[in-house]
Amino acid sequence: MDKNSTPLITLNQSLHASGRRMTSQRALVLKILEESTEHLDAETIWERAKAQDERINLATIYRTLIVLKEMRMVDLRYFARDHKREIYEPTSKPEHYHFTCTKCGNITEFSTNRINRMRSQLQNEIGVVLTHTCVCLEGYCHRCAEKNTHNTE
Ligand SMILES: [Zn+2]
Ligand SMILES: [Zn+2]
Incomplete structure (x- = not known):
């Protein structure tokens, strides 16, 4: 493996440990979160994902976010005490x-x-x-x- 690609090796190892594969949809959602300077909820992630892959639907986004959370690559955060506002952030932050x-x-x-x-x-x-x-x-x-x-x- 390339010596210069340390972050990638770490990523592969954590993927391997969780027994999950990095599918293209998971990679897309993670990329959207990592590139964003704002805090994104599932709907906003969906809108941005659709621009890249129009077959993606909101249910897929929610499922993908749950898996990414299990893989410890994404954190779910609540921005108010009523827990009505859910946003997602990459754990790399x-x-x-x-x-x-x-x-x-x-x-x-x-x-x-x-x-x-x-x-x-x-x-x-x-x-x-x-x-x-x-x-x-x-x-x-x-x-x-x-x-x-x-x-x-
Ligand atoms: Zn934040
Ligand atoms: Zn204000």
Whole structure:
């Protein structure tokens, strides 16, 4: 195998470990997610996938996302406490968190080592092993917060 294709080798190994094959549809969905700078829900992924492969339907997109999640290549995230907004992100993205504005729906991404610090602290204090941390941050973005103080609505 080519020495320069390290990411590909890693990819093949993780595929092999999960016992799943990388089909063209799975590769397409993953590519759409990795190339996107925005956060995508299943419908948006479907619209972009259709442009490449018109036979693809929404049910296939959902099935593909479930498999990619099982393969640990995609993360499902909820952007509101009501869990009505589901978006998908490739796990290749570095760890980050989201703030959702409940007024305009804007999502701000940020990373912080404070949450990691809190995790290790908690692990020691309560003697557990954390495998997943969900952080839900909601409120007003700076634009909406400004409007709120200036308007008397
Ligand atoms: Zn806002
Ligand atoms: Zn994100």
